[in-house]
Amino acid sequence: MKSFDKSRQLFAEARQIFPGGVNSPVRAFKAVGGEPLFIERGEEAYLYDVDGNRYLDFVGSWGPMILGHAHPAVVASIVEAAKEGTSFGAPSRRETELGKAIRAAMPHLEMMRFVSSGTEAVMSALRLARAYTGREKIIKFEGGYHGHSDGLLSKSGSGLATLGIPESPGVPAAFAAETLTAAYNDLDSVEALFDRYPGQVAAVILEPVAANMGVVTPEPGFLEGLRELTRERGALLIFDEVITGFRVKRGGAVEKFGIVPDLTTMGKIIGGGLPVGAYGGRKEIMQLIAPSGPVYQAGTLSGNPLAMAAGLATLNELEKPGIYAALEDNAAALAYGISAAARKSGLSLQVNRIGSLMTVFFTSQEVTDYACAKTSDTEAFRIFHRTLLENGIYWPPSQFEAAFVSTALSHADVETTITAIEKAFAAVKEGRP
Template sequence: MLDSLKKMFSGNEADVPVNTGSKPDISRVKSAELYEKSKTYFPGGVNSPVRAFKSVYGIPLFIEKGDGCYIWDADGNQFIDFCGSWGPLILGHNNPKIREKVTEVMQNGMSFGAPTALENELAELIIKNNRFVEKIRFTSSGTEAVMSAIRLARGFTGRDKILKFEGCYHGHSDSLLVKAGSGLVTFGETSSAGVPKSFAEETIVIPLNDKTAIEQAFAQFKDQIAAVIIEGIPANNGLIMQDEEYIHFLRKICTENNSLLIFDEVITGFRVGFEGAAAYYGITPDIVTYGKIIGGGLPVGMYGASAEIMAHISPDGGVYQAGTLSGNPVAMAAGIATLTELNKSGFYKDLNNKTQDFVASIQRFATARNYKFKVFTVGSIFWFAFTDKDKIQSADDIDASSMEKFKVMHRELLNRGIYLGPSGYEVGFVSSAHTKIELEKAKRAIFEALDLVFKK
């Protein structure tokens, strides 16, 4: 099979046969039945909004199992998975080493509400291999980690205002569910019902990659800004790569104004490298937040900083933060097993090279056919964008109408056994479990789907 695929994709993607037409839709009978039932229990039938498939034909797939880079739904459909539970599964589904470690630990209990040696083991693995944190605190989600980091920044500086960027997502805490108002530098406007206007007024929202805007913000709110928070590599609203010089500028202006720089690395942490976007840009944030990968598929978040800053967290300091399940042994075990694999020599080089080969072939195909389509990528993260722009550096650069093309592409890929996250604004992930065979199959499916989108 692999040899025949290699012959088909020998480097000249322009010669790939044109797709002959749409494939029949996969069966969703059981998923549809489960969805109808779930709507009687959950708002919208789901426990996180994007899972409802509202932007891609509206009947979510109910997944029954995963193994390696594959998932299976309730109707028995098999897919090569590039969602990876939205990023945590860098080693693929049902990884044997994670499963064995978790099973071993579960024999002794699942949660104690007390310290365990496993917390120390995972913390040591992180801190010894990450020059950007000296002390850390585990939480149970990325949202919780970011929320705690914001509180820590305010407690450390004695200031109230937070500066964030339009197009960056930092979870669903009230302070950060805000969007830009009118004008270059504005107080945020709530982006969700239930968030008091007074909360949003403590958050300043400015455009990404705009030096003038951040200079103006610091001039207007001098000595009031506790922290600037940014996704080191924004990957929640497309993959919006920032200029390296701009990221270093943020570090400089924060230092000059005695404000903290917070890197939200919930997606990029341990994904673009063991030290995440901070190492990618060669920059030292004051506080870093992590999630997803450090739990190996279980709910874990984490924030960390220098010992000086972390000394302000209770019980040592006055900034309160706690959690019943924080540092629970099962999640710690999954994290230890995951990060041990990631810390092995050559892991990221192999994964990143595999990803770059995959996306480069797709881009060559689209370019050869003159399709208005770009694949943006960093590390093992990729994003499909229906655009002819070589750079997308702000949310405003994304053409909302292009999501109709993604809708068609998503459906055609499902019908060919390829699973992407059900939103054109979401990124995809390659895992160590994806082999050349699966990646070649996926490329062929993507080529066919693109031909249908552009009706070649």
């Protein structure tokens, strides 16, 4: 049995300073029992906690550590940038260099603006969509999480689903009323909202691959239908690629599915794991942003030189031949091994995967939307998670989050993980943690 004494001590201290002892809710491990681990360091595919325990990491700082932890090229770029200064509040060459690298991978981003988080990127993109269309209502999807800004916490997945919070107090009813909610993979539900609120919908926003209700892929025709419907009704289509960007393909969901949105939001992966976000899209829309246009949005730390350097180093590494093929091979092998272990144990579950993202759902029902995801047995997941932790696997501490595969993961690591998962499934069958 592993010792977690130092983590417990640090958590007790943290609870005297931070609400719930953490600075982001899903870190608290409330959905899986026990208390959170305090991480000392990361190296390649591994995390090390303050008690000296080592774990294969499938959280990856919730996605951006696609190269693994402390990648030499990324670390070197941060050190070099830090020696020149950590923040200027003025333009620097690295902003343009990273912008060019992003646009090279995603040519549909004719113009973009750097911000400091995915939440800020989405908030800004929606303001821009409302200004461009002259409309106020937004359509999102049940289980879709787009950050914690007031208008987007209606029927959100991710942390709210993890904690069992249906809505967040503190959101004015007037704000919530401007957000309409449809069912993911259900075009009829979207069209019904357009019919109910004719000429009032500014944009439809979605994760092109849902990853905050767990990983749920779009069914054939769904994204195509949204593109056609938004064009017909005079609304913008916004892809939230905070998680899928540079994960499902180098060119994100646009490269994967061939559907081009009007605006795209991105997050921490373009900063190599440092705090960063961006939104961009068609030039005619983006030119409404100040100072070229009247839509105001600003940020003192936007384009922070350390984040720009880390992001550019990460994207340069992702250009190397064979990177995405290796990611696909390892993720596919892991998903296959999980499914085989489940069959062997007699458990009914679903393994949803696309690219280097996956979720294990403890349900016999195919998971195609939030309602299906909510049929998962969260007690089984709690046992699964706790057993993996004891066996050196750091899996996301929520049924409704994605697991992430990094390029640092080896074939041997995949086999080690599958062995641990077999033990976890045995524990689930026995009903013991």
